Amino acid sequence: MQKALTPRGSLRAMYETMALIRAVETSLLDLFGKGKLRGTVHTGIGQEAIAAGVVAALDLDRDVICSNHRGHGHYLAYCGDAKGLIAEIMGRPDGVCKGVGGSQHLHKKNFYSNGILGGMAPVSVGIAMGEKTKRSGAIVVQFAGDGALAEGAFYEAFNMAALWTLPYMLVVEDNGYAQSTPKALEQSGTLVDRAKPFGIRVMEVDGNDAEAVHEAAETLSDHIRSGAGPGVLYCSTYRLAPHSKGDDIRDKTEIADAWTREPIVRARAKLPPEFCDAVDQAVATHVRDIIEALA
Numbered sequence: 001m002q003k004a005l006t007p008r009g010s011l012r013a014m015y016e017t018m019a020l021i022r023a024v025e026t027s028l029l030d031l032f033g034k035g036k037l038r039g040t041v042h043t044g045i046g047q048e049a050i051a052a053g054v055v056a057a058l059d060l061d062r063d064v065i066c067s068n069h070r071g072h073g074h075y076l077a078y079c080g081d082a083k084g085l086i087a088e089i090m091g092r093p094d095g096v097c098k099g100v101g102g103s104q105h106l107h108k109k110n111f112y113s114n115g116i117l118g119g120m121a122p123v124s125v126g127i128a129m130g131e132k133t134k135r136s137g138a139i140v141v142q143f144a145g146d147g148a149l150a151e152g153a154f155y156e157a158f159n160m161a162a163l164w165t166l167p168y169m170l171v172v173e174d175n176g177y178a179q180s181t182p183k184a185l186e187q188s189g190t191l192v193d194r195a196k197p198f199g200i201r202v203m204e205v206d207g208n209d210a211e212a213v214h215e216a217a218e219t220l221s222d223h224i225r226s227g228a229g230p231g232v233l234y235c236s237t238y239r240l241a242p243h244s245k246g247d248d249i250r251d252k253t254e255i256a257d258a259w260t261r262e263p264i265v266r267a268r269a270k271l272p273p274e275f276c277d278a279v280d281q282a283v284a285t286h287v288r289d290i291i292e293a294l295a
């Protein structure tokens with residue numbers, strides 16, 4: 001697809017990113033249903049504003065991204081490589097990791113993903129230690145869900161990141177569920193407060209508002225890059241599609257209501273419809289062409 005001419009970090013550019021993520025992931029669900037994919041897929045449909053807003057605030061030449069099992073959107077926001085991603089999940093040799101990584105093990109340049117919940121916390125902090133030692137000026141951004149915060153590894157990671165003032169940013173994508181378990185049945189206390197006792201700066205934002213996410217991510221990444229130590233960007237959102245495939249036992253009214261507040265609807269309300277329609281058309285054609293070529 002032709003490279004976007006819209007300024008990075010503008011709502012238009014973030015709309016382009018979100019539309020691409022939505023089109024790719026909708027197609028992945030379709031391909032899964034047709035038995036064309038290897039392994040599983042977890043889509044971030046409904047959570048696109050976090051990927052678009054955060055990644056647009058980073059220095060892509062040096063910053064490092066550590067993603068999780070729901071990482072397609074983070075990957076596409078980072079490099080836009082829809083063909084490499086789709087081919088990867090199809091298990092093809094022309095996938096970004098030659099088809100052996102699949103949906104949850106993506107790597108390209110400074111992007112890494114892994115599906116072990118919490119496992120990327122010590123890894124991210126270790127990379128941040130390396131970047132600090134090298135004085136590269138890079139920050140390390142880890143994406144994780146609300147459920148993952150039940151993993152003890154985070155609290156060792158918070159301790160070391162704060163103690164050693166490391167350039168580490170955790171982006172929490174709180175969609176209210178860990179698979180089919182609602183947050184209230186899994187987590188005690190208040191998740192947004194988890195990192196505060198370590199002296200870590202926490203910013204809270206509406207994760208369905210791409211502009212708000214972007215603004216907060218810029219503020220927090222500037223703070224971390226200045227050497228002030230780690231930070232947490234806590235984003236509230238909602239997963240519109242099933243956890244992975246057909247495994248959805250959430251209340252249907254709750255899901256229907258969430259479709260009225262999702263990030264693409266929200267961005268569309270602020271942008272000219274002709275612009276949004278043209279972007280939607282372009283990404284649909286782009287993704288269809290990729291899939292036809294891979295079929």
Ligand SMILES: Cc1ncc(C[n+]2csc(CCOP(=O)(O)OP(=O)(O)O)c2C)c(N)n1
Pocket residue numbers: 069070115116117118144145146147148149173175177178179239243
């Ligand atoms: C250590 C570990 N335990 C269990 C799983 C299985 N698992 C995959 S995703 C998931 C739920 C994750 O919830 P959350 O962190 O909120 O992310 P979300 O799926 O909501 O984006 C679970 C339990 C896993 N991948 N790793």
Ligand SMILES: [Mg+2]
Pocket residue numbers: 145146147173174175176177178179
């Ligand atoms: Mg969750």
